[in-house]
Amino acid sequence: MNLYDxxxxxxxxxxxxxxxxxxxxxGLSGREVVRYCTDYAVxxxxxxxxxxxxxxxxxxxTALNKNLSAFSPQQQYRIIKELCELDRFKNNQQxxxxxxxxxxxxxxxxxxxxxxEINETLIEETSHWLENYPESLKLYKEALTKFENExxxxxxxxxxxLSLEKLLQAVFRNGKSLxxxxxxxxxxxxxxxxxxxxxxxxxxxxxxxxxxxNTYVKHDDAVIEEEIEFIFEITSSFMKHIIRxxxx
Numbered sequence: 001m002n003l004y005d006x007x008x009x010x011x012x013x014x015x016x017x018x019x020x021x022x023x024x025x026x027g028l029s030g031r032e033v034v035r036y037c038t039d040y041a042v043x044x045x046x047x048x049x050x051x052x053x054x055x056x057x058x059x060x061x062t063a064l065n066k067n068l069s070a071f072s073p074q075q076q077y078r079i080i081k082e083l084c085e086l087d088r089f090k091n092n093q094q095x096x097x098x099x100x101x102x103x104x105x106x107x108x109x110x111x112x113x114x115x116x117e118i119n120e121t122l123i124e125e126t127s128h129w130l131e132n133y134p135e136s137l138k139l140y141k142e143a144l145t146k147f148e149n150e151x152x153x154x155x156x157x158x159x160x161x162l163s164l165e166k167l168l169q170a171v172f173r174n175g176k177s178l179x180x181x182x183x184x185x186x187x188x189x190x191x192x193x194x195x196x197x198x199x200x201x202x203x204x205x206x207x208x209x210x211x212x213x214n215t216y217v218k219h220d221d222a223v224i225e226e227e228i229e230f231i232f233e234i235t236s237s238f239m240k241h242i243i244r245x246x247x248x
Contacts, residue, residue: 009073009106017080017098018065024094028083030060036083037067044075077102077109081149096153103149104142110149119233126236129243133170136239139163147232154217156228160235161213167239171246179210185242192245206238 022028028036034053041048048070050063068076080102089095103110123144130137143159165178172184182203189199212231216224 006108007073009076009109011069013101013105014068014076015065017102018061018068020094020098021080021083022061022064024089024092026088026092028060028064030063033060033064033067036079037064040071040075040079041067044071046070046075073106074109077106085150096151099149100146100151100153100155103145103151107145122233122236122240126239129240130167133167133243136163136167136170139166140239143232147228157213157231158217160231161210161217164235164238167242171242178206179214182207182210188242188245192248194245202238202241205234209234209238 020027022033031053034050037048038051040046041051048067050067068079071079081099083089084095084099084102127137127140130140139159140163143156143163146153146156146159161178165181168178168181168185169175172181172188174181174184176184185206186199186203189202194202209231
């Protein structure tokens with residue numbers, strides 16, 4: 001249950017974000033805090049309390065916190081997200097976790113012009129088909145939020161895998177893991193009159209998909225960003241076809 005005020009980002013989260021961005025290994029220096037914040041202040045025409053480097057380095061997280069507090073929620077969202085995306089934080093798990101929390105809890109403050117590279121029609125159709133499978137839909141939307149905000153980690157892949165797994169569990173009314181649903185899936189396709197060729201291809205693709213997920217979900221550093229869009233779309237296609245047949 002989300003208890004956050006939909007019209008603001010809580011001060012506790014702003015404090016947390018400032019601490020992570022400054023105190024984490026390789027975090028922002030005091031001078032960088034001032035430089036980044038003043039750039040945003042000029043762009044957004046906002047007055048900030050710390051626009052010059054006149055505080056001790058030990059207080060730099062407090063300075064970032066107070067500066068962030070001067071911006072609107074939409075501006076705070078953009079600033080924190082863009083700071084998380086600095087090259088210096090590329091391999092920083094604390095900052096990755098911060099970005100995940102930001103985009104999953106406060107997506108309402110994301111810029112309306114953010115564009116997804118995924119086939120939008122496919123995403124809309126899949127979301128529609130999943131409406132009767134709320135557990136699966138929730139995970140699917142969480143994966144989409146991460147994709148749209150360029151959080152290409154094993155969490156995104158895991159959300160997709162689990163979304164498909166929950167769908168199959170609901171359709172077949174069991175609690176089996178994805179890799180143990182292959183036989184059920186083949187039988188389901190046959191029972192619904194699918195061609196032998198398509199059934200064999202579909203089952204084999206899901207089998208390879210499961211192996212792919214087991215490899216990359218366990219090893220965050222091994223995730224290949226260029227493959228994420230394909231995995232997202234093939235997961236969507238699997239789901240659409242499975243639900244169509246289940247409702248036939």
